[in-house]
Structures are given as C-alpha cells and as structure tokens.
Amino acid sequence: MPRPNTYALTWRLPIIVWQLLFFIGPLLFMIAMSFFLVKNYRMIEAFEMKNWVKMFGRNYFWDSYWLTLWLATLSTIVTTLVAFPASFALAFRTSETTRRWAIFLLIIPFFTSYLVRTFSWYTILAESGVINAMLGTIGIDPITMLNTKFGTIVGYMTLTLPLVVVLQTFALANIDRNLVQAARNLGCPPWRTILTVIVPLAKTGLIVAALFCFILSFGDFVAPYYLGGSKPPTLPILIIDTTKSGQQWPRAAVVAVVMMVTLITIAFTAITLAYRKRASA
Amino acid sequence: MSDKILAPNRRDILKYGVAATALSAPFITRANAAPTEINMLAWYGHGEPDMVGEFEEANNVKFNAKYYAGGDNMLGLIAQSPPGTYDIILSDGEFVQQLNEAGYIEEMEPADYPFDDMLYEDFEKFPGHWKDDKLYSMMVRCGHLGVSYNTKSVSEEEAMSYKCFWKPELKGKVGHFDWHLPSLGEMSLYNGNGADLWDLDDDKWEAVQETTMSLRPQVGGFFDYGGTFNSLKNGEMQAMVGIGDWITGVLEKDGAPVASVVPKEGGIQWTESYSIGKDSEKADIVKKFIQYMLSPEGQVKSAQMAAYPGFAITKAGREALIDDNPREAIRTGQVDKMLNDPIRLLKEGRIHYRNIPVQQDLEDWNDFWSEYKNA
Numbered sequence: 001m002p003r004p005n006t007y008a009l010t011w012r013l014p015i016i017v018w019q020l021l022f023f024i025g026p027l028l029f030m031i032a033m034s035f036f037l038v039k040n041y042r043m044i045e046a047f048e049m050k051n052w053v054k055m056f057g058r059n060y061f062w063d064s065y066w067l068t069l070w071l072a073t074l075s076t077i078v079t080t081l082v083a084f085p086a087s088f089a090l091a092f093r094t095s096e097t098t099r100r101w102a103i104f105l106l107i108i109p110f111f112t113s114y115l116v117r118t119f120s121w122y123t124i125l126a127e128s129g130v131i132n133a134m135l136g137t138i139g140i141d142p143i144t145m146l147n148t149k150f151g152t153i154v155g156y157m158t159l160t161l162p163l164v165v166v167l168q169t170f171a172l173a174n175i176d177r178n179l180v181q182a183a184r185n186l187g188c189p190p191w192r193t194i195l196t197v198i199v200p201l202a203k204t205g206l207i208v209a210a211l212f213c214f215i216l217s218f219g220d221f222v223a224p225y226y227l228g229g230s231k232p233p234t235l236p237i238l239i240i241d242t243t244k245s246g247q248q249w250p251r252a253a254v255v256a257v258v259m260m261v262t263l264i265t266i267a268f269t270a271i272t273l274a275y276r277k278r279a280s281a
Numbered sequence: 282m283s284d285k286i287l288a289p290n291r292r293d294i295l296k297y298g299v300a301a302t303a304l305s306a307p308f309i310t311r312a313n314a315a316p317t318e319i320n321m322l323a324w325y326g327h328g329e330p331d332m333v334g335e336f337e338e339a340n341n342v343k344f345n346a347k348y349y350a351g352g353d354n355m356l357g358l359i360a361q362s363p364p365g366t367y368d369i370i371l372s373d374g375e376f377v378q379q380l381n382e383a384g385y386i387e388e389m390e391p392a393d394y395p396f397d398d399m400l401y402e403d404f405e406k407f408p409g410h411w412k413d414d415k416l417y418s419m420m421v422r423c424g425h426l427g428v429s430y431n432t433k434s435v436s437e438e439e440a441m442s443y444k445c446f447w448k449p450e451l452k453g454k455v456g457h458f459d460w461h462l463p464s465l466g467e468m469s470l471y472n473g474n475g476a477d478l479w480d481l482d483d484d485k486w487e488a489v490q491e492t493t494m495s496l497r498p499q500v501g502g503f504f505d506y507g508g509t510f511n512s513l514k515n516g517e518m519q520a521m522v523g524i525g526d527w528i529t530g531v532l533e534k535d536g537a538p539v540a541s542v543v544p545k546e547g548g549i550q551w552t553e554s555y556s557i558g559k560d561s562e563k564a565d566i567v568k569k570f571i572q573y574m575l576s577p578e579g580q581v582k583s584a585q586m587a588a589y590p591g592f593a594i595t596k597a598g599r600e601a602l603i604d605d606n607p608r609e610a611i612r613t614g615q616v617d618k619m620l621n622d623p624i625r626l627l628k629e630g631r632i633h634y635r636n637i638p639v640q641q642d643l644e645d646w647n648d649f650w651s652e653y654k655n656a
Binding site: 040041042058059060063064119122123126127128129144146147225226228229230231232233238241243244245246247 | 515647
C-alpha cells in the first residue's frame with residue numbers, strides 16, 4: 001500500500017478544508033433547512049416536505065424560475081457576442097503592452113461597488129437621462145429603459161462583461177498562432193478562420209467565460225431589482241421576498257437548492273463540453 | 282540589581298506602584314468615560330446622529346443600531362438573537378402585540394411618559410400597546426400613507442382618489458413600495474372597505490385581489506426605499522402606491538415636483554413605537570431616551586428626521602415644531618385647523634391605523650403579493 005504524500009497533502013489541505021467549511025457544510029445545512037418549519041418567526045428543526053410542496057405548487061415560483069433561466073441565458077449570449085470582438089482585437093490586433101493595459105483597465109471596474117455602478121445607470125437610462133436627452137435632440141421620443149428586462153440585461157452586463165472580455169482574451173491569446181497562420185496561408189477566409197480554427201482552439205476558455213457569465217447573472221439580485229424594477233421577480237428576488245415575509249428561511253432554502261442544482265447541472269454540462277476532445281478523423 | 286528586581290522590598294513596591302498608577306491614570310480616566318452602549322433595533326434612520334447625537338453626548342452613551350425593513354423582518358431578527366440582545370426596539374404599532382406575546386419586551390411605567398399631552402386620545406391607549414392595563418410600548422411618531430404623485434402629471438384633484446393609479450397616461454409609471462401590507466390596504470380602501478379594510482371576508486378579499494390585479498398593467502416596478510426614492514426623483518415613476526410623505530417629504534425638500542395626499546377613500550397611518558427590550562440591563566437609560574424622544578426637543582427631531590419625516594404626537598412637540606420650523610409644520614399640516622392636519626383627518630375618520638389581516642393569514646396576503654408581482 002503506497003504511503004500518502006504528506007508534502008502534497010499539506011498543500012492541498014487548505015483548499016479542501018475551505019471547501020468543506022464554506023461550501024459543502026453550508027450547502028448540506030441549506031438542504032437540511034429546506035425541511036425545517038417556522039413557528040413564531042423561529043426555525044424549528046423538522047423533516048417535513050411542506051416547504052417543497054408549497055413552493056413547487058406555486059405558479060409564481062415556476063414563472064420566476066423560467067424567467068431567471070431565460071434572462072441568464074440571454075445575458076450569456078449577448079455578453080459573449082459583445083465581448084468577442086473586443087477580446088479578439090486585444091488578443092490578435094494589439095501589442096503585448098496595450099493588452100496588459102487593457103486588461104488592467106478592465107479590472108478597474110471591480111474596484112468599485114457593483115451596487116454603485118448599477119445605480120449610476122439611473123442617470124444614463126432614465127427617461128430624463130443622458131441617452132434620452134441625446135435622442136431628444138434628434139426628435140426621438142424618450143424610450144423606457146429602466147425597470148424593464150433591457151435594464152436587467154444592462155445590469156448583468158455591468159457585472160459580467162469586463163470579466164468575460166478578460167477570460168476570452170486570455171483564451172484567445174494562448175492559442176497557437178501558427179495554426180491560424182496556416183489556415184490563412186491555405187486560403188481560408190477570415191470569418192471561416194475564426195469559426196473553424198480560432199473558436200474551436202479557444203473553446204475551453206470561451207465556454208468557461210460564458211459559464212461565469214451565466215452563474216453571475218443567474219444569482220444576481222441587484223440588476224433585476226434596481227434596473228429591472230423587480231418586474232417580474234427573478235429567483236434571487238423571490239428568496240429575499242420569502243425571507244422578508246414571515247421569515248420563511250426554509251422556503252427560501254428550497255429556492256436556493258433549486259438554484260444550486262440548476263447551476264451545478266449547467267456547470268457540469270458546460271465543463272464536459274469545454275474539455276470534450278474532438279473525435280479523431 | 283537583578284536580585285532587587287526578583288525580590289523587591291516593600292518600599293520598591295510602593296514606589297513602582299505609585300509610578301504605574303500615575304502613568305496609567307489617563308487610561309483609567311478614559312475607561313471610566315467609555316460610553317454605555319445601547320443596542321437599538323429600528324427602521325433605518327433612528328440611530329443616526331441627527332436623532333441620537335445630542336442624547337449620546339449629553340448622557341455618555343453610544344447607540345449601536347441594527348436596522349430592519351418590515352415588521353416580519355424585525356420579529357425574525359429578535360427571534361434569532363439571544364434574550365437581552367436589544368435594549369430598545371422601535372416597531373410598527375401593529376407589531377407591538379406580537380412582540381409582547383412573544384415576551385420580547387418589558388412592561389413600562391405609564392407615569393414616566395407624557396400621556397396627558399397627547400394630540401389625540403387614541404394615542405393614549407394605542408391598539409396593542411397595552412395589555413391588562415399594563416403599558417408595553419410607547420408611541421413616538423406616525424405618518425400617513427395615501428397617493429404619492431408627480432405634480433406635473435397628476436393634479437391634486439385627481440390624486441384625491443386612488444382611481445388616479447388607473448389613469449391611462451400613467452401606464453407603466455405607477456410604482457409599488459415593495460410591501461404587501463400598505464399596497465393591499467390601499468386597494469381595500471379603494472374598494473370601499475373603510476374602517477374594515479383589514480377585516481375582509483372571503484368575498485371582500487377576493488374583490489381586493491381582483492382590484493389589485495387590474496392595476497398590474499399600470500405598474501412600472503416594485504421598489505425598496507432607495508428604489509422608490511430614485512424612481513420618483515428621476516421621474517421614472519409618476520405615482521406610487523403604498524407610501525406617503527415619509528418619502529415624498531424628503532424629495533419635496535430637495536425640490537422634486539412630488540407630493541402626497543390622503544384621498545377621499547381614506548388613508549393609512551403608520552405608527553412607530555419604542556419598547557424596552559426584555560432583560561435589558563440598560564432599561565433606565567433607555568427609558569430616559571424614550572422620554573427624550575417624547576420631549577418637545579425629541580419630537581422636533583423626530584418630525585424632521587433626515588431619513589424620513591413623521592408627525593409629532595404631543596401638543597408640546599407640535600408647538601415646538603411650529604416655533605422651530607413653521608414652514609415644515611405648514612407643509613405637513615401640523616398646525617391646528619389646517620385642512621390636512623393629521624389629527625383633523627383622524628377625527629374625520631379618514632385615517633385608519635395600519636394593521637395585519639384579521640380574517641386571512643399574513644401568508645395568504647404574501648402569497649398573493651408574489652403572484653401579483655409575477656403577473
């Protein structure tokens with residue numbers, strides 16, 4: 001029987017302990033909590049299915065679920081498409097120095113609070129805001145952008161776009177330029193080179209970037225509440241509503257567990273897809 | 282030398298002891314001067330310097346405020362904390378009874394408070410604040426909920442009925458303060474339930490739900506305090522259900538074209554009351570603070586609280602407000618014989634105290650609210 005490598009174990013231990021303490025432990029507690037009951041605003045340990053039956057039996061739960069899934073998917077698609085040209089330019093059309101500066105500038109938004117960045121959109125998207133003022137000068141009536149799904153997507157992108165550009169840039173910058181060169185030398189047109197050479201080569205990074213975008217959007221409370229007007233509410237808002245009224249933490253735990261299961265399923269599928277090798281010819 | 286350190290004689294001990302005491306004197310003085318910490322559970326703003334600053338300075342105390350939003354949230358926070366965590370609890374009037382039933386608050390001595398100076402007789406025996414003739418909570422301020430609107434798109438005449446929320450021009454411009462109680466209460470008033478707005482049988486509850494659902498196409502969003510504030514300020518929302526001067530008053534002072542009225546169908550009164558936390562070791566200083574908040578000085582501060590204004594509830598408090606800031610007193614109708622004098626509205630039966638549903642569970646109302654938001 002081989003002896004365990006103490007040195008390797010020592011270095012691996014912190015992350016294992018961290019995950020056990022701050023992810024697996026709370027996750028198990030949350031699952032257990034979804035079976036608890038609330039009496040006089042206090043949680044009572046129990047093993048009852050009431051919360052699951054209650055939440056699954058409500059139309060508003062499913063409406064929120066499908067809406068959240070759809071908005072997060074839309075955010076992922078739009079962010080990925082918007083980010084790609086910028087990432088492509090940074091990876092292939094700029095010098096090493098410019099790329100470093102660009103990445104530094106992309107990280108800067110994270111220095112400020114996401115909530116503050118979200119509120120700053122009010123001055124831009126409001127009917128009396130900057131965009132509508134500009135449209136007004138060319139005779140276009142004000143467009144409602146705040147408290148709409150458009151507002152929510154803008155908020156999601158505020159959170160995710162810089163991160164997706166950075167991840168995509170790293171993925172694209174690391175692919176073998178010789179393969180791109182070879183495709184071009186063999187007469188492959190630019191768009192086809194992108195689709196059949198660059199994208200497949202950077203597939204893992206691009207999918208991971210999209211996955212991060214999905215995860216952050218799916219769990220975000222700020223954008224749908226403050227820019228989407230909570231109209232209708234997404235799952236994170238439903239969690240807040242459920243805890244606010246009657247302190248129904250167990251029912252909120254049901255929503256949270258459903259969110260976790262959804263995210264784990266999607267993340268697992270995405271990672272499988274990202275690392276799947278092409279079938280050899 | 283080393284022997285001397287290891288085995289000091291009595292003279293050395295005295296010498297070094299005196300020196301050490303002299304050197305540590307500033308620290309001892311400072312330790313004596315350390316302020317008494319008072320843990321407060323309240324709506325946002327009550328523990329801020331504009332409200333407690335002067336009292337802290339005068340009494341060498343320091344308030345540690347924990348803020349909540351909504352009575353449920355308050356009860357939950359207390360339930361999840363060890364007994365004695367909160368020395369003073371500010372709650373909405375309708376939740377005092379639940380605080381008392383759960384044993385979270387101490388009995389208070391009525392003689393300690395100015396009951397003979399109340400502006401309205403109901404305030405002396407406010408519902409839920411007394412049990413078996415024993416006092417458990419002391420009302421300190423109140424305010425009204427009705428129609429809040431942008432004066433550029435809604436006239437005062439239109440705002441005098443909840444019907445204005447259905448005005449075609451306001452489609453997508455009507456906002457809700459995201460709490461079912463005030464919004465559904467207003468819908469109940471619009472349905473003509475008057476004083477029975479919280480006591481709805483099945484048919485009336487069904488009718489309130491239908492009325493509320495019919496408003497949904499008009500609704501532009503559901504907001505918390507910050508969102509409500511911003512959306513009214515930037516004109517994104519032109520009318521708001523479930524709020525009153527406690528939000529528009531702050532904006533009005535800032536020059537925004539907004540106002541609040543109590544419509545002809547009636548308005549709702551929010552009431553805030555202070556209780557002494559069960560097993561608090563600082564009950565005496567907390568009592569002194571509640572007395573301070575009910576003094577003319579405290580009432581003036583309370584009426585002009587930076588976070589959200591309220592009405593003075595004592596005669597001396599109202600007089601002090603008129604002396605201190607007559608403009609604000611007139612703006613809020615806190616002058617005898619004014620048409621919008623809150624006490625006059627109460628006497629005319631146009632104001633109803635906010636309550637929790639009588640015939641339904643709070644959960645039913647909350648469920649409907651979630652359905653409504655998703656509709």
